[in-house]
Amino acid sequence: MSTAANSDKALGPDEALDGAESQVPMNDDLETNEIGVTETVAAEQGEGDDDEPVGTGHRFLVFQAMPAWLVSTLVHALILLILGLVSIADPIQIVNVLTASSSGDDGPEIEELSIEEFDPGEIEEAEEMTEEVEITDPVEMVEPVAMEVPTLDIAAVPLDMSDFAADMAPAATTLQSMASMSMKPMGSRSSEMKEKLLRKYGGTDSSEAAVTEALKWFSRHQIRSGPTAGAWTFQHELVCRGACGNGCTQPNRAKQLNAATSLALLPFMGAGQTHLKGEFKDVVMGGLRFLVQNGKPGKEQGLPYIDYTGGGNMYDHGLAAITLCEAYAMTGDPDLAGPAQAALNYIALAQCRDGGWRYQKQDSSGGDTSVVGWQVMALKSGHMGHLMIPPNVIQGSTLFLDRVSSDGGSIYGYNKPSTTPRPATTAVGLLCRMYTGWDKNHPGIQKGVGHLAKIGVKKPDLYYNYYAAQVLRHHGGKEWDKFNAELRDWLVETQDQSKGAKGSWYFNGAPHMSEAGRLCLTSFATMILEVYYRHMPLYAEAAAEEEFPL
Numbered sequence: 001m002s003t004a005a006n007s008d009k010a011l012g013p014d015e016a017l018d019g020a021e022s023q024v025p026m027n028d029d030l031e032t033n034e035i036g037v038t039e040t041v042a043a044e045q046g047e048g049d050d051d052e053p054v055g056t057g058h059r060f061l062v063f064q065a066m067p068a069w070l071v072s073t074l075v076h077a078l079i080l081l082i083l084g085l086v087s088i089a090d091p092i093q094i095v096n097v098l099t100a101s102s103s104g105d106d107g108p109e110i111e112e113l114s115i116e117e118f119d120p121g122e123i124e125e126a127e128e129m130t131e132e133v134e135i136t137d138p139v140e141m142v143e144p145v146a147m148e149v150p151t152l153d154i155a156a157v158p159l160d161m162s163d164f165a166a167d168m169a170p171a172a173t174t175l176q177s178m179a180s181m182s183m184k185p186m187g188s189r190s191s192e193m194k195e196k197l198l199r200k201y202g203g204t205d206s207s208e209a210a211v212t213e214a215l216k217w218f219s220r221h222q223i224r225s226g227p228t229a230g231a232w233t234f235q236h237e238l239v240c241r242g243a244c245g246n247g248c249t250q251p252n253r254a255k256q257l258n259a260a261t262s263l264a265l266l267p268f269m270g271a272g273q274t275h276l277k278g279e280f281k282d283v284v285m286g287g288l289r290f291l292v293q294n295g296k297p298g299k300e301q302g303l304p305y306i307d308y309t310g311g312g313n314m315y316d317h318g319l320a321a322i323t324l325c326e327a328y329a330m331t332g333d334p335d336l337a338g339p340a341q342a343a344l345n346y347i348a349l350a351q352c353r354d355g356g357w358r359y360q361k362q363d364s365s366g367g368d369t370s371v372v373g374w375q376v377m378a379l380k381s382g383h384m385g386h387l388m389i390p391p392n393v394i395q396g397s398t399l400f401l402d403r404v405s406s407d408g409g410s411i412y413g414y415n416k417p418s419t420t421p422r423p424a425t426t427a428v429g430l431l432c433r434m435y436t437g438w439d440k441n442h443p444g445i446q447k448g449v450g451h452l453a454k455i456g457v458k459k460p461d462l463y464y465n466y467y468a469a470q471v472l473r474h475h476g477g478k479e480w481d482k483f484n485a486e487l488r489d490w491l492v493e494t495q496d497q498s499k500g501a502k503g504s505w506y507f508n509g510a511p512h513m514s515e516a517g518r519l520c521l522t523s524f525a526t527m528i529l530e531v532y533y534r535h536m537p538l539y540a541e542a543a544a545e546e547e548f549p550l
Helices: 002-021 030-044 056-065 068-089 120-128 191-200 205-220 251-255 257-270 281-294 314-331 334-350 369-384 391-404 423-435 443-455 462-475 478-494 518-529
Strands: 098-101 109-112 296-300 303-307
Touching: 205 257, 205 478, 205 518, 257 281, 257 314, 257 518, 281 314, 281 334, 303 334, 314 334, 314 369, 334 369, 369 391, 369 423, 391 423, 423 443, 423 462, 443 462, 443 478, 462 478, 462 518, 478 518
Parallel strands: none
Antiparallel strands: 098 109, 296 303
16 A cells, blocks of 8 residues: 555656556557566566665665656556456457448448447447348238138228238338329229220220119129128129029039129229229128138248138139229228238249249149239239239249240240230230330330230120230220220120119120129129229320339
């Protein structure tokens, strides 16, 4: 204790304070520090030239005679020696602390924090300040719940999808921004825009009157009670008690309630009717309620989904997914966001190895163009509603289209290339190409439009006409004008006007769908007459739709 007091006296108050409070830098120059410590020890042991030991009093005189800077140096050297011995006896392992911060599209940038002095408290603080990588434009979603209770409203059966952000690609990289759009999704179906597009692209008062009568027919054939209340069935004659005939001819079609309900709802929504507004809002509400409750929820690889193939196949699921996505895109109703996203997730999970889709999930036979068309249209509807679409799913579908195309992408076969234009699959393939990014001047589009114009209207093949009408309408020009005039007038003339069947269509021998009966044919005919405003033209200057980001 006396030595310390004398030392402070010799240094003076300023030098003593400086020596006590100075920080010891943890530098890497260990050899220099050790040498300095050795010299200091020799000096303190009092080794002189005459080998005589130096007494305590003499040592104090030496300290008093020393300059202040030399005393400070000796004190620092002694402290370094002590710290060096401690580190040798019990080495301290310094842990690099990493922090991630968002730095653009290339993902999080990892950087190392510099540590001046090891202090566990500082490390804890650094971890608390670590920034997390955020997913921009998050979609608020809800947890799947049991949907077996048939009496619940849509508002009572939201699915919790809050964990989707971790399972899907970030929204910023897969979806267009709402701020970049000049119009709302499905804005073409608003009253004002609908009227404008109807006149611009070739609709008439007669075609609109036919649409209205068709919607009335659908409303009369909705199931009103029982566990399937709100649904439609291909055996529509059971609902109207035989007031109109020509129901489905295959017994298994009666089980496809999801497909029948979707085909009935789509014409309502195409005309701008939703479950929130419109003359038929109660009808639409009943149908959507049934769909939400009639799917089969599940989870695969941590991804929640709803399967609508029950009673049918991927055709049924694609139709249900389109319906839910369009309803959500038109209204923004958060109670529909979960079911719509979950239906899209199942499409992603069901994709075949070749990038296509077929009747069953991940069908070992690979995809076929017909089923692919419905899934791509569902993904497109979800895209317009700003739901989450994995880019790899779209990329896979384009690879499938490449595989089944020929003649520079102007002809599409069923599950392999075709040397001559197959009407239905060629129309499906071209529409998918338009949706996935081929522009109006692409050689495949130009030549494909020529093929469809040469085929013209096929009576009574409404399946082909439905797809061809969309391709030609988006392309526009004289090919569309000619095709539209013939198809529009023919449908208006052939709409049934008899008492029970008024507003519907049925054609014997209609390819692809005659066995599904009057309800299926009426749906396709009605959607064809809505083609003027169902979607904004893809190649218009201010189109509300954009191709998928790939």
